[in-house]
Amino acid sequence: MSTITPEPKSAPEGVQPLSPDEEALVRTLNRVIYALPRALDAYMVREQRLPSIDYLTLMHLSEAPERQLRMSELASACEMSLSGMTRVVQKLEGQGFVQRVRCEEDARGWNAVLTDAGFARLEEAWPTQVAAVRRHFLDHLAGLDLKALAKALENVAT
Template identity: 45%
Template sequence: MADVPLDPEEERFWRALQRVMVMLPKALDDDLVRSTGLTLSEYVVLMHLSEAADRELRVTDLASLSALSVSRISRVVDALTKRGWVRKRRPAEDARGSVACLTAEGFGRLEAAYPFLLSSARRRVMDHVGDDLISPLADQLEGVVNHLGE
C-alpha cells in the first residue's frame, strides 16, 4: 500500500497540504510579529505554559508540545525569560532539567496577543473553509496527528 502512487486527487490534496504546512506558519508568524511583537514560537510556548498545571512545564515537555527542538526551545525560553514573561527553575526532584514557569506579565502578554492570532487564523484559514467541513476536517487531521504520535 505504501508504494501505490497517489491518484490525481490525492496528489492535488498532498501538494496543497505541503504548501499549507510551509506557508501558514510563516504567514501567522508575520502577522503576530507585525501586530504584537511576538513570534509564533513565542506565542505557542506562552500558550502551552498557560494551559499547564501551575502554568509550568519541563522544558523538554514544552519542546515536544511546541514541536520545537530542544535547542530551539531553549533559545525561545531564554528570550521570554529576558523579557520577564517566563521564569526558569531547576526541579527539586531532578536537577538535570529545567522547568519554565509563566509569569503574570507573560500571561498578560499572551492574553493581549490572542485577538491578533485569532484574527489571523480566521483571515488566513477559517474564512476559507466551509462550516460543514470544519468538524469532519478536524476529525481527519486529529487522526493524522494521533497516528504521527504513535
Template identity: 55%
Template structure:
C-alpha cells in the same frame, strides 16, 4: 509522475493529487503567514506565542523544559534559547525541578500571561482570516479527526 507504480499501490487520482499538493503547500505557507501576522501586529513570533500559550494551558503555568519543547515542536536546545529570550523579557522564569535536580521547569509569569492576552486578539484574527474563513460549510469535527489521523502516522 511517469515512474512505475509499486505493486499493490494505487496511483493517485487527479483529485487526490490536488489535495496532496495543496496540503504540501499549506504546510509551508500557513506557519509563515501566521508568524508574519504575529510579528507585524505584536512583534512576537509564533514560537514565542506557542510557548506562552502552552504554559498558560498547563497546570500552575509550569512545564518541564523537555515537555514544553515537545509541545511546541521544538528541539530542547531551541527551547532553551527561546526560554532564555522570554525570560529576559520577564515573560517566563526558569527554575530547577524539585523532583529532578538535572531538570528545569519553565514557569509563566504574570507579565507573560498579560503579554499572551495582549497578543491573542491578533492571533485569533489571523487564524480566522487565514483558515476558518476558507472552510465554509466543511464538517470541522471530521476535518480535525482526519488531520489528526494524518499527523498521527508521521
C-alpha cells in the same frame, strides 16, 4: 496534472495511482504545511511584535498546571528541539514573560514558568492570534465539516 511519480507501465500489485483530486490535495497540503505557519508568524510579528513560537510557548505554559512545564515537555509541545526551546525561553525570560526554575523532582532539570507579565502578554496577543488563524485558515474552510476534518488530520498526524 501529473502524478507525483511517473506512472509505471504496469503498476506494482496493490499500488493504485493517485486520482487528480488526490494529487491536488497532496500538493496543496505540502504548500499549506509551509505557507500557513509563515503567514501566521508574519501577521503576529507585524501586529504584535511577537513571533508565533513565542506565542505558542506562552500559550502552552498558560494551559499547564501551575503555569509551568519541564523544558523537555515544553519543547515537545512546541514541536522544537530542546536547544531551540532553551533559546526561546531565554529570550522570553529576558523580557520577563517566563522564569526558569529547577525541577523539584529532579534537580538536574529545569521548568519554564509563565510569569504574570507573560500571561498578560498572552492575553494582549490572543485576539491578534485568533484573527490571524481565522483570516489565513478557518475562513477558507467555510462549509466544511470541521469536526470530521480535525479527526482526519489527527489520524494523519498520529
